[in-house]
Amino acid sequence: MSSKLAQFGKRHIARGIGRSTELVIEKAKGTYVWSVEGKKYLDLSTGIGVTNTGHCHPTVVKAVQEQAANLTHGQVNIFFQKPMLDLIEGLQPKMPHPSLDTFFFWNSGSEAVEAAVKLARQATKKQNIIVFQGSYHGRTFGTMALTTSKTIYGKGFGPLMPGVHVCAYPYFQQWAAHKADPAKFTPEWCGEEALHQLELVLKTRSDPEDTAAILIEPVQGEGGYVVPPKNFMTGLRDICDKHNILLICDEVQSGFGRTGKMFAVEHFNVRPDILVMAKGIASGYPLSAIVSRKELMDLQPPGSMGGTYSGNAVSCAAAKATLQVFEEEKILENTNARSEQFFSTLRSKLPGLLPKDMKVDIRGLGLMIGIEFLNAPKGFASAIANEAFDLDTIVLTTSIYETLRLIPPLNITKEETDLALDRILASVEAAAK
């Protein structure tokens, strides 16, 4: 039945959507999804970092059901709606800095990134935005111009939004791989070098007086689950302060506990001027947000922002319930414990499964885990993901390099983690043969 339905999907759903499996699913719970045939799959993708509390968490389901029966739509250009106000009350104390106290809600990550850029341009009266190599910020017209992780996201769609300048991202593993003496190149060296490149761009391409904002993913997602060195992130803050440029952190993928802290910027102790959130915020319901300080947000004239589904009431209720689950189930504690379990097993067992000339870099924070195979043949990471699929496990690849990413739910159990590890290791072994 699945293949017949998949054929129907292929015939009637836009071909432009790439898909990593042909599975037709109709049910999901916790760490598992079920195909229409009733086959159970271990889901290490969480819809790309969305269902952080697991699929269909009962607390979220209950909140959604109650909200749907009470108020589904309270248009923000007409009303204040209670679910949004309740959400803000719960969300604001979780922000990585107390100055981040004024919110604007949207539906998707891309829309929220665009809202951040609109705010930055309007508030600073400057227009240029600096982004980094390997970034992914979305697929809308504005965000396509900001996305540099793969050409496919922008190819053929131009001309794109002007005023975007791309800087180097301190991708240590790739930089070191291209140097004769990798030992000389530390992550901190990369951090300094990337800051130097940024200063050059500010001197040669995008004058600080024309530069509204620097936009960064504190851990790169689609670019390969790359964690920047701390000196780079703190240096960015310094450069922004020095030149009066806003720092926008896109935590669409890295936020909501994914890295073991509520937001990835907390690992670097860096204050964003604008924080962008989506995905994990509402456990699968469409919701995104930007948050900034009131003085900045107040520079936007009333009426210049809004939208029909901005901060949908049911999605807000799902987000409030998600926060409740985080508290009640100590989600961050579990994230860190399971992270430890993943990293220690992968680091001890995975290198031994690979051919001698292949190296592996196992990196990330919390349960945002990247596994990059250096010197691997093209398609190696996809071959592993295919082997995993044959073992009823959903594993995604990322970036232009041979990289797997593990994004399990943050409440994955110890036993499920053991099962995931067994299957990943078996898949790597099979692909390496």
Ligand code: PMP
């Ligand atoms: N920013 C980041 C960091 C993302 O990972 C994504 C989605 N992968 C987006 C923005 C865009 O979000 P959406 O797909 O909800 O528009």
